[in-house]
Amino acid sequence: MRRIVFLLPLIAFAGLAVWVAVPLIRGDDPSMLPSALIDQPAPDFALPALPGRDDGLASADLGGEVTLVNFFASWCVPCLAEHPLLTRLAREDGFRVLGVAYKDEPADTQAWLAQHGDPYGRIGVDLDGRAAIDWGVYGVPETFLVDADGRIRFRHPGPLTPDLVDETLLPLLQELAG
Amino acid sequence: MRRILTLLLLAAWLSPAAAVEPHEVLDDPVLEARARELSQDLRCLVCQNQSIDDSNAPLAQDLRVLVRERLAAGDSDEQVMAFVTDRYGDYVLLRPPVQDNTYALWFAPAAVLVIGAVIAAFVVSRGQVRPEPDPLTADERQRVDALLAAERERDGR
Numbered sequence: 001m002r003r004i005v006f007l008l009p010l011i012a013f014a015g016l017a018v019w020v021a022v023p024l025i026r027g028d029d030p031s032m033l034p035s036a037l038i039d040q041p042a043p044d045f046a047l048p049a050l051p052g053r054d055d056g057l058a059s060a061d062l063g064g065e066v067t068l069v070n071f072f073a074s075w076c077v078p079c080l081a082e083h084p085l086l087t088r089l090a091r092e093d094g095f096r097v098l099g100v101a102y103k104d105e106p107a108d109t110q111a112w113l114a115q116h117g118d119p120y121g122r123i124g125v126d127l128d129g130r131a132a133i134d135w136g137v138y139g140v141p142e143t144f145l146v147d148a149d150g151r152i153r154f155r156h157p158g159p160l161t162p163d164l165v166d167e168t169l170l171p172l173l174q175e176l177a178g
Numbered sequence: 179m180r181r182i183l184t185l186l187l188l189a190a191w192l193s194p195a196a197a198v199e200p201h202e203v204l205d206d207p208v209l210e211a212r213a214r215e216l217s218q219d220l221r222c223l224v225c226q227n228q229s230i231d232d233s234n235a236p237l238a239q240d241l242r243v244l245v246r247e248r249l250a251a252g253d254s255d256e257q258v259m260a261f262v263t264d265r266y267g268d269y270v271l272l273r274p275p276v277q278d279n280t281y282a283l284w285f286a287p288a289a290v291l292v293i294g295a296v297i298a299a300f301v302v303s304r305g306q307v308r309p310e311p312d313p314l315t316a317d318e319r320q321r322v323d324a325l326l327a328a329e330r331e332r333d334g335r
Binding site: 034035036037043103128129130133134135136138139 | 223224236237240241244263264265266267268269
C-alpha cells in the first residue's frame with residue numbers, strides 16, 4: 001500500500017506526459033484556431049463584383065446546394081499552393097466553389113485568375129476585409145463549407161492540402177451533397 | 179543626478195508603445211479610453227500573444243477600428259466584446275471568461291494548492307504523533323546488557 005502512494009506522482013507525471021505528447025506527435029497545429037461559426041448560419045454580407053463581371057457575392061447566393069467559400073488574394077502565396085485543389089474540386093468533382101478576394105486590388109485579382117485559372121462560380125471583392133471579419137477570418141487562405149441550408153459546417157484556416165481534401169473535405173462534401 | 183535622469187529617460191523610452199495609429203484615435207477622449215481598454219483585452223488573431231492594442235498586424239488594426247466604430251455607434255462595452263466573440267470565439271479574449279469549460283483553468287491551481295496543503299498537513303501531523311516505542315521487556319534488557327558487556331570486553335576496557 002505504501003509503495004503505491006510513492007508511485008502516485010510518477011503515475012500522474014506519466015499521464016500528463018501522454019496527454020501532452022499525443023497532440024504533439026499527431027502533429028496538431030496549436031496556432032490553428034477553432035471557428036466560432038461552426039453550425040451557425042453564414043453571416044450576412046454583400047460584396048461587389050470584380051470590374052467587368054456582374055456576379056459579386058452575398059449571403060443570398062449561399063444555400064440551395066453544398067458550397068465551398070474560399071477567401072483568397074493574389075498577394076497570398078499559400079493561396080496559389082491550394083489553387084489546383086480548388087480547381088479540381090470545382091471542375092472534376094463538380095462542387096460549387098465561391099471566392100472572396102481579400103484586401104486585393106481588383107486588377108491584381110483579375111491578372112492572377114487569368115494566369116492561374118478561375119475555379120470560382122462567383123467572386124466578391126472584400127477590399128477592406130470587413131466581410132472577412134464577419135466570417136471570423138484571420139488570414140488568407142481560409143475555406144468554409146456551407147451546406148444546402150446555408151449553415152457553416154466546416155472551416156479550414158490556411159491552405160488546403162491533398163490529404164485534407166481526400167480524407168476530410170471531399171467525404172464531407174459528398175455526405176452533405178447526399 | 180545626471181545618471182539617474184539618463185536612466186529615467188531610457189526607462190520612459192522602453193515603456194511599451196501602443197500600436198494605435200493617430201488617424202484611428204477617436205475625437206471623444208472618453209470613448210477613446212474605453213476603446214483602448216477593450217482592445218487591451220482582445221487578442222490579435224495573427225500574432226496570438228499580443229493584444230490588438232499592441233499589435234501592428236493589419237487584422238489587429240481592422241479590429242481596433244471596428245471596436246471604435248461600435249463604440250461610436252453607441253454600443254456598450256459588453257456589446258462590443260460580444261460582437262467580436264460572435265465572430266472569433268472566446269479565444270479572442272485575453273482574459274478567459276469563467277464558464278463550464280474554463281473552470282479547470284481558473285480553479286485547478288487553487289484546488290492543487292488545497293490538495294497539496296491537505297497532504298502536507300497529513301504527513302506533518304503523522305510525523306508528530308509517532309508513538310513512543312514499547313519499553314524493553316526484562317528479557318530484552320538482559321540481552322542488551324549482555325551484548326554491551328561483550329562489546330566492552332572485546333574493546334579491552
